[in-house]
Amino acid sequence: MNRSYKEVKIPVSWGTLAGKLWLPNCPQTTKLSGVLMMHGILDNASSFDPLIKYFPQEMTLLSLDLAGHGFSDHYSEKLSYQYFSLLSDVIEVLRFLSWEKPILVGHSLGGVLAINIAAILPDKIGKIIILDGSYPPKIRYELFSAYMSRLYETEIGPNKEKIYSTKLAVVERILEGHPDLSRSSAEILSTRGCREVNGGYILTRDIGIPKILLFYSRYVFWKVLDQFILDNITMPALFTISEESFQFTHQKEIEKAGIKLSPTTRLEYVKGGHQVHMDDPREIGKLITTFLEQKRKSKL
Numbered sequence: 159m160n161r162s163y164k165e166v167k168i169p170v171s172w173g174t175l176a177g178k179l180w181l182p183n184c185p186q187t188t189k190l191s192g193v194l195m196m197h198g199i200l201d202n203a204s205s206f207d208p209l210i211k212y213f214p215q216e217m218t219l220l221s222l223d224l225a226g227h228g229f230s231d232h233y234s235e236k237l238s239y240q241y242f243s244l245l246s247d248v249i250e251v252l253r254f255l256s257w258e259k260p261i262l263v264g265h266s267l268g269g270v271l272a273i274n275i276a277a278i279l280p281d282k283i284g285k286i287i288i289l290d291g292s293y294p295p296k297i298r299y300e301l302f303s304a305y306m307s308r309l310y311e312t313e314i315g316p317n318k319e320k321i322y323s324t325k326l327a328v329v330e331r332i333l334e335g336h337p338d339l340s341r342s343s344a345e346i347l348s349t350r351g352c353r354e355v356n357g358g359y360i361l362t363r364d365i366g367i368p369k370i371l372l373f374y375s376r377y378v379f380w381k382v383l384d385q386f387i388l389d390n391i392t393m394p395a396l397f398t399i400s401e402e403s404f405q406f407t408h409q410k411e412i413e414k415a416g417i418k419l420s421p422t423t424r425l426e427y428v429k430g431g432h433q434v435h436m437d438d439p440r441e442i443g444k445l446i447t448t449f450l451e452q453k454r455k456s457k458l
C-alpha cells in the first residue's frame with residue numbers, strides 16, 4: 159500500500175527546515191514516536207522515497223531536508239555549512255517534535271549526524287539505522303592543515319544561480335554530482351531539487367555549500383569524540399555498508415567499532431553503490447523491516 163505524505167515546515171533558531179511527513183495508516187497504540195530520516199550531502203528528503211514502503215504502516219515518518227537542501231531555507235552568507243550547524247539543526251528538530259524514543263535513519267552524511275546525535279542523547283533515541291555512513295579514519299594533520307589553508311584563500315561571496323532550460327537539464331546536473339546514481343533516482347531527487355523560474359529551473363539547494371568543509375569538519379569531530387561515541391551508543395543499531403561504494407575502504411572501520419557499540423548492533427554488507435538505497439532498495443528495505451520487527455532487549 160502506497161502511503162501519501164504532506165509537506166511540513168519546522169522552525170529552527172535561524173529559519174525553517176522543510177520535510178516530507180508520512181502519517182500512520184492506522185491508529186497508534188503507543189505514545190507518540192516516529193522515524194526521523196536524514197539524507198546525504200547534496201541530496202534531499204526525496205532520497206528516502208523508495209524505502210518508505212519497508213517501514214511499518216503504524217509508524218510516523220519524517221524525511222528532513224537539511225539546511226540548504228531541498229525546500230529548506232539556506233544559511234545566510236555569514237553562517238557557513240559547518241557540520242556542527244547541521245547537527246544543532248537536527249537536535250532542534252527533535253526538540254520541536256517531542257517524540258518519545260524516535261528512530262534515526264541516516265544516509266552518508268545523514269548517517270554520521272544520526273550516530274553523533276545518538277551518542278549525545280543516548281537515553282532519548284530508540285534505534286539508529288545507518289546507510290553507508292562512514293566511520294572516518296584518523297585524519298592526518300598535514301591534510302587538515304592543507305585544507306584550512308585552502309579555505310583561507312577561498313573568496314566567499316554571493317552565489318550566482320544558473321538557470322537550466324529544462325527539467326531534463328536539472329536531472330543531468332544531479333547525475334554529474336552523483337556519478338553512481340541511476341537516472342530514475344536522479345529524477346526522484348529532482349522533484350524537490352529544483353524550482354521553476356522565468357526562463358527555466360534553478361536548483362533549490364544552496365550552491366554555496368562547500369563540500370570539503372563538511373567532509374573535513376566531521377572527520378575532526380570523530381577524531382576528538384571517538385571514544386565518547388563508542389561509549390554512549392547502546393541502543394539497537396543497524397549499519398549497512400555498500401560493497402561498491404566509494405567509501406567502502408573507510409567503512410571497514412565500522413566492522414571494528416560495531417562490536418563495541420552494542421550487543422544489538424547489526425552490520426550488513428549489501429551489493430551496490432553509495433546510492434543503492436535509491437537505485438535498488440529491496441535488500442536494504444528487507445534489512446530495515448527485519449531490524450524494526452525485533453523487540454528491544456533490556457539493558458543488563
